[in-house]
Amino acid sequence: MSKQEIYAWTSLLSSIAILGFYGLTMFGLPSEWAAIEDQLSSVLFKIFLFALIVEVGIGILKNKHEVEKDERDEKIAGKGFKNAYYFLAIAVSFVLFQVIMDNIFSYAPFMYGTLSLIHLLVVTLVLSSVVNRTTQIYFYRKM
Amino acid sequence: MKDKKIANNIRTLRFQNGEMTQAELAEKVGVTRQTINALEAAKYSPSLELAFKIAHVFGVGLEEVFQYQD
Numbered sequence: 001m002s003k004q005e006i007y008a009w010t011s012l013l014s015s016i017a018i019l020g021f022y023g024l025t026m027f028g029l030p031s032e033w034a035a036i037e038d039q040l041s042s043v044l045f046k047i048f049l050f051a052l053i054v055e056v057g058i059g060i061l062k063n064k065h066e067v068e069k070d071e072r073d074e075k076i077a078g079k080g081f082k083n084a085y086y087f088l089a090i091a092v093s094f095v096l097f098q099v100i101m102d103n104i105f106s107y108a109p110f111m112y113g114t115l116s117l118i119h120l121l122v123v124t125l126v127l128s129s130v131v132n133r134t135t136q137i138y139f140y141r142k143m
Numbered sequence: 144m145k146d147k148k149i150a151n152n153i154r155t156l157r158f159q160n161g162e163m164t165q166a167e168l169a170e171k172v173g174v175t176r177q178t179i180n181a182l183e184a185a186k187y188s189p190s191l192e193l194a195f196k197i198a199h200v201f202g203v204g205l206e207e208v209f210q211y212q213d
Contacts, residue, residue: 001177002175002176002177002178003175004175005177065170066170066175066176067169067170067173067174067175069175070173070174070175070178071174071178071189071190071193072174072175072177072178072181072187073175073178142186143181143186143187
């Protein structure tokens with residue numbers, strides 16, 4: 001496994017952890033699942049910490065003779081960014097559609113209010129990172 | 144990248160050149176060992192620059208390393 005692939009894995013893990021932590025902090029679970037919520041927060045924090053330690057560790061343990069990134073890594077990164085961009089463009093268009101529907105046609109939108117839109121945009125941003133890294137991992141496994 | 148139209152003799156040429164390892168070849172042409180592995184498995188088609196570098200390392204022509212298959 002190349003360094004760039006390991007970075008893709010650690011970034012995917014940390015994005016999922018951030019997304020989960022954000023969801024738990026902002027929305028939480030039903031009150032009867034309070035115990036699970038604490039455990040889940042702890043697991044997500046450990047995943048994030050693990051990803052961070054691995055990333056820092058790889059950064060420190062540099063091999064002078066080994067190439068960090070080559071043309072194949074750049075090609076795969078390009079595919080990841082392309083898919084993430086498509087996802088982001090569709091998601092932002094969806095958000096704009098909600099705002100237009102609300103303001104022009106007085107149609108009750110799916111997400112209502114500024115705070116909901118902010119939540120949606122934050123989640124979209126993190127999900128686009130997940131799409132990026134998942135695409136990269138797929139192509140690292142495929143090629 | 145997605146098809147296997149470009150075949151190669153990298154593995155054979157490595158062994159004919161003092162059993163050169165993938166890591167050694169990777170270092171000489173400035174890529175990762177994983178890229179050489181992907182090239183040998185015909186999972187990845189290299190750029191023209193990388194193809195020339197590989198041929199140069201073995202001291203042969205480009206068509207002795209890579210072959211385009213219809």
